[in-house]
Amino acid sequence: AAAGNDPDTGVQWPARSSSVIAVSGVGICTQSKAPSYSHHVEKFATEKNRPGNISVGRDNGGQEYFADLMTSHGREIDCCSLSIGFCMERSDQSIVQYCGTSFAAPIVSAILATTLEGDEVYASLTGWERARHAKDKLVSICHDLHLSAKFQGTGLVKFPAHSLSS
Numbered sequence: 191a192a193a194g195n196d197p198d199t200g201v202q203w204p205a206r207s208s209s210v211i212a213v214s215g216v217g218i219c220t221q222s223k224a225p226s227y228s229h230h231v232e233k234f235a236t237e238k239n240r241p242g243n244i245s246v247g248r249d250n251g252g253q254e255y256f257a258d259l260m261t262s263h264g265r266e267i268d269c270c271s272l273s274i275g276f277c278m279e280r281s282d283q284s285i286v287q288y289c290g291t292s293f294a295a296p297i298v299s300a301i302l303a304t305t306l307e308g309d310e311v312y313a314s315l316t317g318w319e320r321a322r323h324a325k326d327k328l329v330s331i332c333h334d335l336h337l338s339a340k341f342q343g344t345g346l347v348k349f350p351a352h353s354l355s356s
Contacts, residue, residue, distance in 0.1 A: 192291035194262035201266040205291075208266075209321065211302075211328060213295040214341055215261045215273025219246065219254035227287050228275040232256050247336035249346065257341035261291050267343040268325070269332050271297040298347045302328050305350060 193214045194202030205212035217235075222228035235245040235256035245257040257263070258273045271294035275287050305327055306312045312323050332345035 192295040193264075193267060195260065195290045195292075196262055197259055199262065201262050201264045205262075206264075206266045211268045211298065211325065212266045212343070213291055213298045214263050214267045214270045214343065215258035215289070215291045215294045216255045216270045216335065216337070216342065216346060217258055217272065217274035217289075219256055222275055222287075226275070227289065231258055231260055231274060231289070235259050242338070244336065244338045245341060247342075249333050249335055255335045255337070255346065257337050258289065258291075259341075260289070263340045265340060267340060269298060269328060269343045269345060269347050270294065270335070270337075270341065271301075271347050298328075301331065301347050301349055305331055 191205040191210045191212060193205045193212050200206070201212055204210050217228055217232055219232060222232065238259060239246045245259060246254065248254045261273060273291055273294040274289040276289065276293050277285050277287055280286055302324065306324060309327070312320060312327070315323055328347065329344050331347055331350050333348050334345040335342050
């Protein structure tokens with residue numbers, strides 16, 4: 191579930207429930223230029239970056255990411271996904287950038303569902319055992335961004351390499 195978009199209130203319900211996967215948001219560094227909202231959020235994360243509150247990091251491939259500090263975060267976060275810079279057309283036909291954990295959560299759901307497709311163990315389980323297996327599988331496809339855990343949980347959810355070649 192989406193963690194929420196209020197950094198002052200902590201992870202929102204239902205994401206704060208231990209039985210739910212809580213998804214926070216991150217952005218890719220230098221992807222957006224000023225005066226965009228994405229650029230503003232990246233600059234804010236960079237200014238707040240310090241030991242114990244690491245809001246800018248990089249994956250093992252060297253790509254830099256920043257925590258979306260305008261979204262909810264806390265110890266309940268399980269993982270993160272991109273939440274910034276989604277371009278959409280408004281009713282007046284202008285293009286605007288949107289952001290928020292409501293964009294990040296369905297990305298995680300889609301990747302996890304694709305990863306579990308054809309998983310015979312998952313198919314054979316029910317109830318809490320099935321939920322635990324799904325959460326364990328999720329952890330296995332997370333990539334550490336070297337951000338504070340309250341921002342990323344176990345990391346950025348990415349497609350496993352083998353699923354991209356199928």
